[in-house]
Amino acid sequence: MTIEAVFDAGTAATRATDAILRDTLHGTARGVVVDSPPGAGKSTLVVRAALELADAGRPLMVVAQTNAQVDDLVLRLAEKNPELPVGRLHSSDTDAYDKTLDGLPNVRKSAKAGDLAGLPVVISTAAKWAHVKTDEPWRHAIVDEAYQMRSDGLLAVAGLFERALFVGDPGQLDPFAIVGSEQWAGLSYDPSASAVSTLLAHNPDLPQHRLPVSWRLPASAAPLVSDAFYPYTPFRSGTGPGDRALSFGVPSDGSGPDRVIDEAAESGWGLLELPARHTPRTDPEAVRAVASVVRRLLDRGGAATSERSPAPTPLTADRVAVGTAHRDQAAAVRAALAELGVTEVTVDTANRLQGREYDVTVILHPLSGRPDATAFHLETGRLCVLASRHRHACIVVCRAGVTDLLDAYPSTEPVQLGTAVKFPDGWEANHAVLAHLAEHRVGWRP
Amino acid sequence: MSLIATLARLEAVSTGRARPTATVRHRHLSERPLVFVPLTTAGEAGAPLGALVGSDRDAPRLLVVAQPRDRDLRFAFLAELADIVLPYIDSYADAVEAAERSETDPETGKRVKVEVELCSDAPQLIVPSRAGVEYVRLLGRSMRFRRTAEQDPQTPYPAPPRVPLLGRWLTHFGERSRVPGSSLLLALTEVLGRHWATGQSSLEDQHLGALLAWIAPPGGDGGAEAALRAELARDDKGQLLCPPAGPATDPAFDNKLLAPAIERYDRARTALAAAEDGLQADDRLGELTAAERAIHELVLSRTLPTWEKVWQGLDLLRELPEGAHVEERWTRDRWSFTGHRDRVVAGEPPQPRRDDAVTAANKLATREREQGRLDAQEALDDPLVMAGRRLAGEAFAGEVVDVVMTYSEGKRPSPRPLVTVRTDDRTHLGERARVFRSLGGKPQAAEFVRRADPDGAGGEDGPEDESLLVLRIVDKMGRGKEPEEGSVPEKGDRVCFTLFEHEQRGGAKLPDPEDTPWTHGGPPGEPVPETADSVTEEDTL
Numbered sequence: 001m002t003i004e005a006v007f008d009a010g011t012a013a014t015r016a017t018d019a020i021l022r023d024t025l026h027g028t029a030r031g032v033v034v035d036s037p038p039g040a041g042k043s044t045l046v047v048r049a050a051l052e053l054a055d056a057g058r059p060l061m062v063v064a065q066t067n068a069q070v071d072d073l074v075l076r077l078a079e080k081n082p083e084l085p086v087g088r089l090h091s092s093d094t095d096a097y098d099k100t101l102d103g104l105p106n107v108r109k110s111a112k113a114g115d116l117a118g119l120p121v122v123i124s125t126a127a128k129w130a131h132v133k134t135d136e137p138w139r140h141a142i143v144d145e146a147y148q149m150r151s152d153g154l155l156a157v158a159g160l161f162e163r164a165l166f167v168g169d170p171g172q173l174d175p176f177a178i179v180g181s182e183q184w185a186g187l188s189y190d191p192s193a194s195a196v197s198t199l200l201a202h203n204p205d206l207p208q209h210r211l212p213v214s215w216r217l218p219a220s221a222a223p224l225v226s227d228a229f230y231p232y233t234p235f236r237s238g239t240g241p242g243d244r245a246l247s248f249g250v251p252s253d254g255s256g257p258d259r260v261i262d263e264a265a266e267s268g269w270g271l272l273e274l275p276a277r278h279t280p281r282t283d284p285e286a287v288r289a290v291a292s293v294v295r296r297l298l299d300r301g302g303a304a305t306s307e308r309s310p311a312p313t314p315l316t317a318d319r320v321a322v323g324t325a326h327r328d329q330a331a332a333v334r335a336a337l338a339e340l341g342v343t344e345v346t347v348d349t350a351n352r353l354q355g356r357e358y359d360v361t362v363i364l365h366p367l368s369g370r371p372d373a374t375a376f377h378l379e380t381g382r383l384c385v386l387a388s389r390h391r392h393a394c395i396v397v398c399r400a401g402v403t404d405l406l407d408a409y410p411s412t413e414p415v416q417l418g419t420a421v422k423f424p425d426g427w428e429a430n431h432a433v434l435a436h437l438a439e440h441r442v443g444w445r446p
Numbered sequence: 447m448s449l450i451a452t453l454a455r456l457e458a459v460s461t462g463r464a465r466p467t468a469t470v471r472h473r474h475l476s477e478r479p480l481v482f483v484p485l486t487t488a489g490e491a492g493a494p495l496g497a498l499v500g501s502d503r504d505a506p507r508l509l510v511v512a513q514p515r516d517r518d519l520r521f522a523f524l525a526e527l528a529d530i531v532l533p534y535i536d537s538y539a540d541a542v543e544a545a546e547r548s549e550t551d552p553e554t555g556k557r558v559k560v561e562v563e564l565c566s567d568a569p570q571l572i573v574p575s576r577a578g579v580e581y582v583r584l585l586g587r588s589m590r591f592r593r594t595a596e597q598d599p600q601t602p603y604p605a606p607p608r609v610p611l612l613g614r615w616l617t618h619f620g621e622r623s624r625v626p627g628s629s630l631l632l633a634l635t636e637v638l639g640r641h642w643a644t645g646q647s648s649l650e651d652q653h654l655g656a657l658l659a660w661i662a663p664p665g666g667d668g669g670a671e672a673a674l675r676a677e678l679a680r681d682d683k684g685q686l687l688c689p690p691a692g693p694a695t696d697p698a699f700d701n702k703l704l705a706p707a708i709e710r711y712d713r714a715r716t717a718l719a720a721a722e723d724g725l726q727a728d729d730r731l732g733e734l735t736a737a738e739r740a741i742h743e744l745v746l747s748r749t750l751p752t753w754e755k756v757w758q759g760l761d762l763l764r765e766l767p768e769g770a771h772v773e774e775r776w777t778r779d780r781w782s783f784t785g786h787r788d789r790v791v792a793g794e795p796p797q798p799r800r801d802d803a804v805t806a807a808n809k810l811a812t813r814e815r816e817q818g819r820l821d822a823q824e825a826l827d828d829p830l831v832m833a834g835r836r837l838a839g840e841a842f843a844g845e846v847v848d849v850v851m852t853y854s855e856g857k858r859p860s861p862r863p864l865v866t867v868r869t870d871d872r873t874h875l876g877e878r879a880r881v882f883r884s885l886g887g888k889p890q891a892a893e894f895v896r897r898a899d900p901d902g903a904g905g906e907d908g909p910e911d912e913s914l915l916v917l918r919i920v921d922k923m924g925r926g927k928e929p930e931e932g933s934v935p936e937k938g939d940r941v942c943f944t945l946f947e948h949e950q951r952g953g954a955k956l957p958d959p960e961d962t963p964w965t966h967g968g969p970p971g972e973p974v975p976e977t978a979d980s981v982t983e984e985d986t987l
Contacts, residue, residue: 030964095878130954151966152807156954158963179626179813189803189966191810202967331839331874 009238013213017045020209024049024165025056033146033196033208034167037235038225038388039216039357042167046144047076049165053140054084054120061138062123063157065145067091069355070123071098073144077121078104087116089124089132130156137162143195144168148354150175151198152191166196171229171388172354173381186418197420213238216357216391220268228432229384231424239307246360246392247312249301256444257293261300263440264360264393271437272444276401279369282332283399285446286368290322290397291336293362294345304359304392317344319359323386324349325366325377333364350385361390365398367430373409378426383433396437403434447648450834454643462668464642464660469830471766473637474629474776476570480534481506481756483574483749484581486693487514488700492588494523495695495704496745498753499530506753512711512741517603524589525606532608534569535615539787541566568776568783571619571631572760574654574691574752579633581693583620589613590796593978603981614796618786621797625813627775627820630783634759635691641766645670653677654755655688661762689748691755703744711737769827775820795975803966804959815950822948826884832942836871843942844869846935847914853927861929865917866898867941875915881943885922885933889948892917917943 023032036042046062050073053060064070067090074088075098085106090096092111101107108116113132116122122138126149141161143149147168153175158164174194181192188201200206214222215238222237246265252258256272264270272293274286302315322337324330327349334347346358350366363386366377376382387394406427415421424432447455454465480501487493496510507530511523545564548557573579590613592605619631639651644660651657655676660669667675676688685703686696695704714734721727801809825832825841835841848866853859875881875894882889898914923929935941960969 127954152810152956155803155807155963155966156956158965159957159961177810177814179810179817180624181810183624184801184806184810187800187806189806191803191807195965199965202965328839334874 009213009236013041013211013238016209016211017041017048020045020165021049021052023207023209025052027207029203029206030163031199031203031206032165033200033206034165034211035208035233036167036169036211037171037214037230037233038169038384039214040211040235041213041215042144042169042211043073043076043355045211046073046142046167047080049142050077050121051081051084053142057120058139059118060121060140060142061129061161062121063126063129063141063143063149064123065126065148067097067125069144070125071101074101074104074107074123077123078107082106084121085119087119087122089113089116089122089128091125091128126153126157129160132157132160134160139163141165142167145355146196146199147172147194148175149195150177150191151189151193151195154195154198155189155191166199168196170196170233171381171384173351173379173385182416185416190419193419210235212236215239217388218244218268218390218392221388221390221394224269224433224436225384225388228424228429228436229380229388243307244392245305245312246315247303247305249303250299255296256442256446257289257296258300260293260395260442260444261296263442264395265302267440268393269437269440270393270395271441272395272397273441274368274397274399275445276399277369278371279399281326282328283369284332286364286397286399287329287332287336289444289446290333290362290364291340291342293395293397294320294322294337295340295342297360297362298342298345302360306391315359317342318346321346321348321353321356321358321361321389323353323361323363323389325364325382329364350382353389354385356389357391358389359392360395361386361393362395362397363387365396365402367402367405368398370405373405373427375413375426378409378430380422380424380426380429383426383429387433398437400443403431406430406434448834448838450837451643455645458643458660458669459645462645462670463663464644464669466641467643467830467834468641468766468824468828470769470828471763472640472769472772472824472827473627473632473763474570474768474772474779475760475763476567479570479572479760480531481572481753482531482578482582483691483752483756484578484585484693485695485745485749486581487511488695488697490515492584494520494585494693496523496742496749497527498746498749499527501534503757506750508742508746508749510738510742510745512738513708513715521606521609524585524609524612528606528608528612531612531615538565538567538569538783542784563784565780565784565787568630568780570629572756573631573633574756575635575652576633577652577693578691579620579623579631582616582623582631586613586616586618586620590617591799591976591979598978601978601981610796611790614790615786617797618782622779622782624809625782626817627823628779628782628816629776630779634756637763638759641763644673646673650677654691654752654759658755658759658762662758689751691752692749695748699744699748704741707737707741707744711741713737769824771823771827775823778816798976802959802970803962804956807956811953811956815953818947818950822944822946822950825944825946826948832944835944835946836942839871839873840946841942841944842867842869842871842873842915843940844871844915846937846939846941849934849937852918859927861919861923861927861934863919863923863929863934864895865892865919865935865941867915867917867943869913869915872913873915873945875945879945881917881945882948883941883943884948888922890919890922890933892919892943 020034050060064073074086077086088097088101088107088109090111110116138161141164143164143166145168146166147170177192184190189198210233212235214235217237219237219239219241226234252262260270260272272289297320298317303312304315305312322333330347330349366382367373454467458465478501482499484497485495487495493514494511495514498506498508500506509523509526511519513519542563543566545562546559547562549560551558589609592610593601594607595604622628623631635652635654635657638657642661644651656673659672659676663669663672679687681687684698690696714737718730718734721730825835832841844867846865847868850864852862852864854862879894881892895916895918898916919934923933962969
């Protein structure tokens with residue numbers, strides 16, 4: 001056991017954050033890279049760094065990847081310091097930003113960077129920043145979700161700032177291109193690679209930090225997610241085994257969905273296994289199983305107890321999410337839920353669930369019912385995103401036989417010279433997760 | 447694979463004939479394409495064995511390397527190829543039309559229109575298969591850094607003149623073929639596969655003979671049997687009746703026919719070199735010529751069937767009318783051709799071995815934009831492609847059942863008509879989702895308002911898959927208070943809206959290469975002219 005592990009989680013996290021802020025505010029390197037596992041307080045760090053840089057009088061630009069992330073950051077900044085003038089640079093589309101921003105007196109919104117000149121903090125998406133021209137670069141930048149930003153996206157904005165703090169989660173989905181980019185594989189500046197890999201390939205001496213504690217994942221999930229997806233950079237949960245609990249007012253009716261809900265409430269994980277079968281992507285049985293689990297979760301009067309509040313909070317529809325691999329699967333689940341009268345539950349793909357947090361998640365396993373295991377379905381980040389959105393429990397719905405499928409389809413992606421091999425590969429990570437889930441298996445024939 | 451493509455393949459299996467997946471031709475076909483059927487030698491990358499090439503269907507030129515490992519013979523082959531391909535390319539370089547292009551004025555930094563030349567047509571290279579495209583790229587790479595005796599008299603093994611130039615053009619064709627929707631260099635199997643779905647896998651579709659067997663089975667056969675015969679049937683000497691379209695050859699051909707013929711040629715050459723007098727030399731020259739002719743016959747016998755199939759495939763494609771946007775995409779190919787012509791004329795060096803950071807990012811951005819444009823244009827040009835998008839929930843078509851005029855709020859109210867569309871398509875429309883329809887070639891946008899509660903029609907008692915969608919038209923209705931005539935659909939009109947945009951937005955401008963930021967290694971420095979490929983042991987086997 002290392003010395004760090006002796007400290008309690010809070011101390012370890014504080015020490016990491018202090019070191020990051022020291023390097024950011026007082027370091028000499030042009031960049032600082034922070035790796036953050038799921039729910040490790042990445043947004044909190046970004047907000048804190050932004051406030052400290054603003055306090056120090058250094059003009060700051062913040063680059064996020066989506067408009068939702070930008071609006072979220074603006075709201076968090078305003079919550080922490082309502083006095084701080086913040087610029088929200090947005091596109092000229094209709095509904096370019098969240099209308100709740102209109103209620104914040106110190107947030108100035110514009111589609112032109114010139115209107116926001118001189119504000120201590122200006123926030124926008126990478127796509128919008130790419131259109132900004134400036135004679136005098138910002139002294140500081142924060143690049144959020146840097147592992148989901150493509151190298152060519154960074155190329156377009158890097159001229160706007162002198163130094164930057166890059167924050168992101170290396171375990172989530174890699175950025176992708178809709179056309180082939182093999183011809184640049186192995187080049188340090190491969191435009192389809194992640195911004196951080198290009199940055200570090202050209203600047204290997206930049207200080208790199210890691211947030212060591214996940215505040216989101218419960219004690220039941222952190223070890224599995226850490227082992228399966230971050231084997232060389234382990235992290236732990238900020239809460240202990242007894243700190244969170246999930247209980248239900250209505251007892252189980254003995255059906256598959258109820259039994260798997262009880263298993264997940266007890267252990268943090270549940271696998272509802274349907275009989276092995278090759279199915280279309282929108283497997284009607286699996287989709288119905290997902291929907292009935294969600295319906296029962298809401299019907300049984302769930303209550304979540306956590307370190308946030310002493311009294312149990314009711315498990316409402318907004319605290320539950322369904323995750324899938326494909327958009328048509330999400331649409332099918334939404335339709336099935338609507339038939340059962342459930343409309344408030346978030347149903348989305350892994351890509352869109354990145355950065356979100358719920359009490360309970362129900363996921364349709366990416367390999368369920370498939371006859372083959374393609375690189376898309378094996379991608380480590382996809383499973384990692386799906387398995388790390390929850391504060392209490394995660395229920396996986398899957399056809400039997402995925403382990404056999406994995407054994408029949410070892411990874412056969414061509415090896416490209418000069419590209420960093422990512423560990424673990426999807427094959428290994430999938431096996432690790434399935435081995436753990438097998439202990440929480442509930443078989444069910446719908 | 448999309449659902450409609452899967453259905454088409456299933457239908458092809460059950461009917462024994464390929465099913466059309468397009469009603470128009472989505473790629474430009476030149477009046478006078480240059481067809482290139484190359485063969486390569488097993489065991490050495492980029493060692494051509496021969497080729498049939500030409501733009502006249504009835505008069506292909508046969509080029510053969512009798513001993514593929516002999517560098518002099520290889521250069522002679524490449525020089526001959528250059529003598530065919532370069533005049534073909536040049537024949538398009540001189541006919542130009544005036545065009546305008548936006549350029550940044552170096553003094554004011556403003557975007558200004560400049561009068562430039564645009565070639566009025568461009569050359570088109572057709573190879574049989576995807577592997578042929580790769581081979582064109584490989585030949586281009588192996589030639590463009592060669593130095594001729596004129597450029598560099600000191601270096602041993604100079605390339606014949608024009609070979610490096612051919613390398614630059616083949617590189618350009620190969621690079622352009624990576625742009626979605628481009629037609630400067632086409633692989634016939636890919637183009638056929640875009641327009642027909644067969645009852646075999648897409649991997650099997652790369653066999654030109656098998657693919658054509660599904661699309662146009664000879665006699666009254668089913669596609670599956672004809673394709674199987676094309677793949678496997680052999681004559682009594684064990685040779686494939688339908689030789690693979692190359693560039694790789696069948697191992698049975700290599701072992702049983704080609705290797706003995708090349709050995710015979712080698713023996714004849716050695717014997718000729720050892721001839722002691724003129725008479726003996728004459729005899730042995732006769733034997734060498736005969737050996738050479740035998741290899742020519744062999745190469746012809748493996749390329750001619752493919753040559754004919756390529757033209758047969760082109761005939762099939764020409765029967766389809768050209769899609770409406772094909773011309774526009776071909777214009778971009780013409781720009782690409784003109785651009786490279788200008789670079790060659792200006793004496794610029796060959797394309798670098800590796801792209802720099804900015805060039806790579808620009809290329810990726812262009813290709814992604816072109817892919818988006820191609821997907822949208824193919825759907826707009828072709829109801830069958832649109833049907834696939836509708837089936838995937840990315841578009842919907844239906845009848846307008848109601849139009850209610852409303853106006854936007856504000857000082858100058860603009861028309862915002864509410865249009866109710868009855869559709870059988872199942873679409874997943876989010877709140878205020880934007881949808882688009884084509885109005886006189888331009889996209890008109892609308893917002894999804896709600897699903898209507900139908901009175902009488904549809905509803906609880908109506909057909910299950912039918913729904914009424916209320917849309918609010920938001921643009922392309924003119925500046926006045928009343929919409930321009932024809933800009934708002936009327937009751938009874940058939941309309942088709944897509945969830946995807948019809949036009950691609952231009953991406954942000956990337957920095958110039960000399961302004962490459964520190965995150966990407968900083969400026970690459972003064973461009974150093976790329977040195978010629980150094981001579982290696984393999985060059986002088």
